[in-house]
Amino acid sequence: MSESDRLLAYKRTGSGEPRLNRNHSGAAVRSARIYGKLGAVLLALMLLAFASGCKKKVPPPPPPPPPASTAPETVARVDRPVINSFTAEPSSIERGQSSTLSWSITNATDMSISQGIGPVQSQGQRQVFPTNTITYTLTARGPGGNDSRSVTVSVSSPPPPPAPPPSTPRLSSPDILAQQSQDAFFDYDKSDIRPDARDALTHDAGLLKQIFAQDPNFTVVVEGHCDERGSAEYNLALGDRRSGAAKDFMVQLGVPGDRIKTISYGKERPQCTEATEDCWQKNRRAHLSAGQ
Amino acid sequence: MQNNQLVLYGWLDDVTQSNTSSAQLIGKVYIGTLDEAGAAKVAREFAADILKIFGATSLLGTKIYFVSSRTGHKEIWSMDYDGSNQKEFTAYGTITTFPVVSPDGTKLAFTTYPVRKGAGGKVIGEGQPEIYVHSVETGRKLVYYNQKASMNAASDFMLDSRHLLIYCTASGYSQIYETDLDGSGLRRVTHSGSLEVEGKVNPKTGNDVVFVSGRGGTPQIYRMNIDGTDVARLTTGEGDAVNPSWSPDGQHIAFSWTRGFEPGNFNIFVMDVATRDFVQLTHGAGRNENPSWAPDGVHLVFSSTRDRNTQIYTMLADGTGVQQLTTQGNNEKPVWSKATQ
Numbered sequence: 048m049s050e051s052d053r054l055l056a057y058k059r060t061g062s063g064e065p066r067l068n069r070n071h072s073g074a075a076v077r078s079a080r081i082y083g084k085l086g087a088v089l090l091a092l093m094l095l096a097f098a099s100g101c102k103k104k105v106p107p108p109p110p111p112p113p114p115a116s117t118a119p120e121t122v123a124r125v126d127r128p129v130i131n132s133f134t135a136e137p138s139s140i141e142r143g144q145s146s147t148l149s150w151s152i153t154n155a156t157d158m159s160i161s162q163g164i165g166p167v168q169s170q171g172q173r174q175v176f177p178t179n180t181i182t183y184t185l186t187a188r189g190p191g192g193n194d195s196r197s198v199t200v201s202v203s204s205p206p207p208p209p210a211p212p213p214s215t216p217r218l219s220s221p222d223i224l225a226q227q228s229q230d231a232f233f234d235y236d237k238s239d240i241r242p243d244a245r246d247a248l249t250h251d252a253g254l255l256k257q258i259f260a261q262d263p264n265f266t267v268v269v270e271g272h273c274d275e276r277g278s279a280e281y282n283l284a285l286g287d288r289r290s291g292a293a294k295d296f297m298v299q300l301g302v303p304g305d306r307i308k309t310i311s312y313g314k315e316r317p318q319c320t321e322a323t324e325d326c327w328q329k330n331r332r333a334h335l336s337a338g339q
Numbered sequence: 340m341q342n343n344q345l346v347l348y349g350w351l352d353d354v355t356q357s358n359t360s361s362a363q364l365i366g367k368v369y370i371g372t373l374d375e376a377g378a379a380k381v382a383r384e385f386a387a388d389i390l391k392i393f394g395a396t397s398l399l400g401t402k403i404y405f406v407s408s409r410t411g412h413k414e415i416w417s418m419d420y421d422g423s424n425q426k427e428f429t430a431y432g433t434i435t436t437f438p439v440v441s442p443d444g445t446k447l448a449f450t451t452y453p454v455r456k457g458a459g460g461k462v463i464g465e466g467q468p469e470i471y472v473h474s475v476e477t478g479r480k481l482v483y484y485n486q487k488a489s490m491n492a493a494s495d496f497m498l499d500s501r502h503l504l505i506y507c508t509a510s511g512y513s514q515i516y517e518t519d520l521d522g523s524g525l526r527r528v529t530h531s532g533s534l535e536v537e538g539k540v541n542p543k544t545g546n547d548v549v550f551v552s553g554r555g556g557t558p559q560i561y562r563m564n565i566d567g568t569d570v571a572r573l574t575t576g577e578g579d580a581v582n583p584s585w586s587p588d589g590q591h592i593a594f595s596w597t598r599g600f601e602p603g604n605f606n607i608f609v610m611d612v613a614t615r616d617f618v619q620l621t622h623g624a625g626r627n628e629n630p631s632w633a634p635d636g637v638h639l640v641f642s643s644t645r646d647r648n649t650q651i652y653t654m655l656a657d658g659t660g661v662q663q664l665t666t667q668g669n670n671e672k673p674v675w676s677k678a679t680q
Contacts, residue, residue, distance in 0.1 A: 178508040235397075235602070236553075236557060275603065276602045276603030277558065277579060277602075278558065278581035278582060278628065280437065280494075280506075280536045280537050280581065280582070281551060282552070283490060283513075283535055283536070284490070284506065284535075284536050285506075285511070285534060287489055287490045287508055287512070287513060288512055288513075288534060290489070291489070291508075291512070310465070310467050310491045311467075311468065311489065312434075312490065315413075315434050315436075322603075333581075338464070339463045339464030
């Protein structure tokens with residue numbers, strides 16, 4: 048049987064499967080002759096349909112809607128509600144703070160936000176104070192359908208409040224100073240900061256910065272002292288130079304100068320009175336005490 | 340004795356005069372109270388008249404101001420030239436020291452650490468050392484504006500008794516300045532990078548100043564003009580030389596020096612400023628400090644540790660005739676004032 052006969056047989060049965068008419072020899076030939084021209088046209092049409100259908104194949108699934116995109120979606124249909132945007136700014140807060148919901152909707156007649164916010168206009172903002180992490184859903188309905196979008200506001204705990212003062216009394220700033228400050232010592236007739244004094248004053252500068260940071264009203268006095276051997280008048284000036292040198296050193300290390308006062312006691316306030324080199328050295332000093 | 344009074348009839352005769360009627364130099368009655376003080380008074384007055392005959396200034400009526408710790412705090416005290424009538428001049432209850440008296444005897448300046456009191460009168464802090472000026476006659480504090488500095492101390496009054504020489508740290512370290520009586524009109528006198536203290540003006544000329552400076556390394560005594568020019572060192576550079584005091588003649592200074600001894604051991608010296616020749620008046624270890632000339636130009640008052648504590652002594656300017664004036668507590672830094680009556 049010819050190729051065209053076979054095709055004819057397929058067409059006439061109308062089903063998707065070619066079914067050969069076994070008793071075709073006579074009938075098929077006769078059908079082929081009657082429908083010859085029409086069949087050729089139909090064949091051509093069918094071939095044409097087949098040929099264009101190959102391009103289409105199975106249509107791919109529609110792309111998922113873009114998340115929170117402000118660009119309006121291209122819509123295949125007219126009048127479908129669209130949520131242009133739905134945001135929460137900021138999206139992370141501490142408990143007690145607020146976030147602002149913002150939205151923009153087109154083609155909707157009925158718009159509402161969950162979590163008790165209720166109906167809203169097509170454009171708007173709302174300040175919210177959630178106490179826990181929460182997801183708000185905006186739903187937009189209209190004759191063309193509906194749309195919805197969700198945003199989540201994350202709520203974290205604020206830092207814990209400062210611990211209450213311990214029941215045992217805390218050391219006062221004057222006590223801390225008295226216990227932890229170090230005297231700077233000087234050579235006879237000199238106000239130079241020698242290496243051991245440098246170490247003491249570096250330590251004291253760190254200590255003062257700590258105390259000032261936690262006690263904004265505290266001030267300190269740098270006292271200048273001398274040993275008993277020189278005259279009281281010259282020692283008044285020398286003690287002043289020593290206290291000034293000690294203060295200058297600590298200010299260079301970043302201690303605020305307006306919190307430090309200097310007082311020279313010359314040789315009027317010795318901390319020992321023996322006529323020994325040991326005692327004399329103890330008196331040649333700069334000493335930190337609490338300001339008033 | 341007459342009518343419960345002590346009466347001294349005093350006669351002084353010049354025995355070289357052959358004519359007895361012209362020989363009498365003094366024929367006078369002196370009256371005093373009927374006690375030891377009265378006896379001392381009439382004796383002193385007679386002696387003063389005798390001295391006047393011979394052209395000497397008497398010490399009668401002159402006063403010595405000094406620092407005493409006998410109340411538990413260093414305060415300014417006063418006493419007569421012989422140590423009698425010792426009494427408190429200040430009662431500030433803090434460290435009060437370095438007294439200076441004006442040439443006319445009417446003003447006293449000193450340095451004190453003012454005490455600050457909080458609520459309820461409780462002492463909450465001490466201020467930086469500053470200058471107070473008091474009237475001697477009324478005892479009351481006068482106005483004096485201190486410089487905004489960590490240290491202010493007075494060292495002398497100028498000849499007119501209306502200006503002061505001070506040393507203060509207005510420049511950042513101790514330098515010598517002049518101010519008006521109330522502290523205004525600040526004028527800087529010294530211009531060095533070293534500690535300078537104890538400026539004293541020449542009481543005869545008012546034109547030059549002796550002072551103590553560390554510019555040579557150790558404290559030494561220098562002189563300069565009142566405008567700060569022409570600085571020259573007077574002492575040799577040995578030891579520590581401090582506490583200069585002008586003689587009324589404007590040609591000599593007394594001062595304290597450790598020359599020949601370990602640091603801290605001071606003796607009293609007198610120097611001719613023009614020649615730089617000097618004489619040592621006290622000898623030996625210990626501290627002999629703050630000499631001050633009497634108005635008679637013959638006596639000196641000073642402090643010494645030769646007894647157990649620090650006490651005040653007088654002596655003649657050749658080092659003889661040492662007399663102890665104080666005994667209670669520690670007493671120091673005497674200054675001799677002319678008589679004001």
